[in-house]
Amino acid sequence: VFKIGDFSKLGQVSVRMLRHYDQLGLLKPGQVDRWTGYRYYTLEQLARLNRIVALNGLGLTLQQIADLLDQNDALPVDRLRGMLTMRRVALEQELQEKALQLASVEARLRQIELEGKPSPYEIVVKSLEPVAVASLRQVAPTISAVGYYCEHLYQSLYERLDEAGITPLSPEITLYHSQEYREIDLDMETAVVVEPGALRRGWPEDQFNLYELPAVETAASLIYEGPFEGLEQPVLALLGWIAECGRVPAGPLRELHLSGRAHENGQPQANPVIELQAPARMVEEGEA
Amino acid sequence: VFKIGDFSKLGQVSVRMLRHYDQLGLLKPGQVDRWTGYRYYTLEQLARLNRIVALNGLGLTLQQIADLLDQNDALPVDRLRGMLTMRRVALEQELQEKALQLASVEARLRQIELEGKPSPYEIVVKSLEPVAVASLRQVAPTISAVGYYCEHLYQSLYERLDEAGITPLSPEITLYHSQEYREIDLDMETAVVVEPGALRRGWPEDQFNLYELPAVETAASLIYEGPFEGLEQPVLALLGWIAECGRVPAGPLRELHLSGRAHENGQPQANPVIELQAPARMVEEGEA
DNA sequence: TTGCTCCTCACGTCACGTGAGGTGGC
DNA sequence: TTGCTCCTCACGTCACGTGAGGTGGC
Numbered sequence: 232v233f234k235i236g237d238f239s240k241l242g243q244v245s246v247r248m249l250r251h252y253d254q255l256g257l258l259k260p261g262q263v264d265r266w267t268g269y270r271y272y273t274l275e276q277l278a279r280l281n282r283i284v285a286l287n288g289l290g291l292t293l294q295q296i297a298d299l300l301d302q303n304d305a306l307p308v309d310r311l312r313g314m315l316t317m318r319r320v321a322l323e324q325e326l327q328e329k330a331l332q333l334a335s336v337e338a339r340l341r342q343i344e345l346e347g348k349p350s351p352y353e354i355v356v357k358s359l360e361p362v363a364v365a366s367l368r369q370v371a372p373t374i375s376a377v378g379y380y381c382e383h384l385y386q387s388l389y390e391r392l393d394e395a396g397i398t399p400l401s402p403e404i405t406l407y408h409s410q411e412y413r414e415i416d417l418d419m420e421t422a423v424v425v426e427p428g429a430l431r432r433g434w435p436e437d438q439f440n441l442y443e444l445p446a447v448e449t450a451a452s453l454i455y456e457g458p459f460e461g462l463e464q465p466v467l468a469l470l471g472w473i474a475e476c477g478r479v480p481a482g483p484l485r486e487l488h489l490s491g492r493a494h495e496n497g498q499p500q501a502n503p504v505i506e507l508q509a510p511a512r513m514v515e516e517g518e519a
Numbered sequence: 520v521f522k523i524g525d526f527s528k529l530g531q532v533s534v535r536m537l538r539h540y541d542q543l544g545l546l547k548p549g550q551v552d553r554w555t556g557y558r559y560y561t562l563e564q565l566a567r568l569n570r571i572v573a574l575n576g577l578g579l580t581l582q583q584i585a586d587l588l589d590q591n592d593a594l595p596v597d598r599l600r601g602m603l604t605m606r607r608v609a610l611e612q613e614l615q616e617k618a619l620q621l622a623s624v625e626a627r628l629r630q631i632e633l634e635g636k637p638s639p640y641e642i643v644v645k646s647l648e649p650v651a652v653a654s655l656r657q658v659a660p661t662i663s664a665v666g667y668y669c670e671h672l673y674q675s676l677y678e679r680l681d682e683a684g685i686t687p688l689s690p691e692i693t694l695y696h697s698q699e700y701r702e703i704d705l706d707m708e709t710a711v712v713v714e715p716g717a718l719r720r721g722w723p724e725d726q727f728n729l730y731e732l733p734a735v736e737t738a739a740s741l742i743y744e745g746p747f748e749g750l751e752q753p754v755l756a757l758l759g760w761i762a763e764c765g766r767v768p769a770g771p772l773r774e775l776h777l778s779g780r781a782h783e784n785g786q787p788q789a790n791p792v793i794e795l796q797a798p799a800r801m802v803e804e805g806e807a
Numbered sequence: 808t809t810g811c812t813c814c815t816c817a818c819g820t821c822a823c824g825t826g827a828g829g830t831g832g833c
Numbered sequence: 834t835t836g837c838t839c840c841t842c843a844c845g846t847c848a849c850g851t852g853a854g855g856t857g858g859c
Binding site for chain 4: 245247248251266267268269287292293294
């Protein structure tokens with residue numbers, strides 16, 4: 232028979248926890264002094280305590296352990312197997328997440344070592360909701376022509392929407408359909424968000440596209456603030472980040488004009504706030 | 520300017536968390552309506568929010584992030600590097616722990632598949648404190664002679680301690696110096712705990728050994744209850760577990776007689792409670 | 808009498824989710 | 834007027850550590 236302190240040393244479990252196990256009903260002392268409240272443990276409890284510690288070391292919760300040890304001291308095999316299997320799945324997932332985090336941390340550190348300062352862009356993984364959009368699509372011959380195309384595409388889009396009696400909402404979303412970064416023949420699509428109801432009514436197809444931009448499970452995103460000419464750098468940062476994290480593009484790059492229309496009265500906004508979203512997915516194992 | 524709900528969608532952060540960040544001073548809304556308490560956020564806040572989300576995704580605490588983003592919005596490089604380095608170390612450790620846990624869980628599952636029922640022994644990793652002991656050591660020719668040797672070694676040990684005026688405490692600890700399991704020529708040492716003060720006074724060396732059993736950082740331990748003849752099975756279980764976890768024995772196996780002396784009046788205890796402790800360490804990488 | 812152990816009660820941890828109960832804007 | 838959004842306050846999570854304040858046994 233041991234007092235709680237001795238039992239604590241025997242089992243290498245803190246006194247606090249022994250009291251806690253008592254309270255949870257996980258491990259009741261063999262005897263409790265009615266007057267002083269002192270807990271007295273027997274050697275048989277030690278085997279049970281060891282079970283608890285062992286299962287806990289595998290990462291089972293005390294509640295799960297209580298379920299297992301409950302009434303009879305014999306472990307119900309099937310439940311144990313079930314719990315261990317669940318635990319294995321959870322552990323595999325946690326391992327994967329941590330490994331990804333570690334890779335990100337190391338990427339950041341490398342980046343700091345190389346450039347001497349942290350990247351000005353913060354890249355975040357997010358999911359994208361589906362949105363109803365109206366759009367026009369065309370190929371711009373060179374990268375320097377993109378601004379011009381953008382302006383005029385949006386302009387005619389707005390005109391046609393006006394004729395059709397559809398109210399453009401915000402933001403504008405320019406999509407770049409070329410998967411990689413390129414400087415000529417950019418397949419671009421200028422889109423605006425419209426109310427979802429517009430999809431259900433039919434519209435002349437030759438005037439503009441009207442459809443739902445698909446949801447994206449994971450996209451890399453960053454916020455850029457500055458002139459349109461400076462967009463090249465954040466685009467490259469985003470694509471580089473994707474590659475570095477073992478991912479691969481999974482859809483057109485989206486350029487959201489969060490601070491309103493890119494062009495107003497024929498003038499481009501001087502310092503627009505732009506969100507770049509690059510849909511991406513993990514490379515499958517064994518994929519090139 | 521966005522209301523909290525819109526901003527929440529933009530940044531993919533729950534409304535609850537935006538309020539929380541406000542409260543922590545991590546991200547104050549650009550404007551708060553004095554009368555209604557409504558929070559209004561601007562686009563500039565979005566960049567900061569993205570920073571927060573990105574750093575949080577690396578596993579930094581909000582407090583750390585607050586320290587980084589504090590006054591100036593420019594990230595102090597050195598502090599960032601420091602935190603990331605710490606984080607990397609922590610992540611590596613967590614990864615290792617999880618991997619070990621996963622290995623244990625899988626070992627348990629395999630064991631259940633093979634034998635159809637969970638092992639009757641719960642093996643726990645613990646550390647061992649140093650203890651002062653008095654002991655006698657001898658080689659038993661065969662495993663079946665161990666009981667006999669044990670009895671007589673303890674008997675003469677107690678006699679000599681009595682002559683020397685040293686009080687034996689408990690428990691008895693029998694040490695097996697052969698590293699592997701073997702059935703002949705067992706190098707065994709029968710020891711009893713004595714008060715630490717006894718070490719400081721000198722004793723005739725030829726009567727018995729008097730020394731401090733060293734501390735052990737990690738030892739595998741299990742509780743066995745049953746006759747001494749049944750000890751073989753738990754010993755093998757313990758050694759098997761050690762091997763399975765990528766560890767290697769690191770000292771003599773200890774057999775603690777927790778329920779009192781092994782022999783009393785020439786009779787062995789019928790169902791003693793015994794703790795087996797096997798010091799072990801992880802195999803170094805590249806070690807055979 | 809002095810330490811030592813034991814007792815109960817309760818707060819803090821961390822980044823959230825989820826209510827209750829109530830109020831402004833279309 | 835009816836939903837919708839927003840507000841504050843507060844509890845719960847999980848396995849602990851760490852006190853405060855007090856009492857028994859040698």
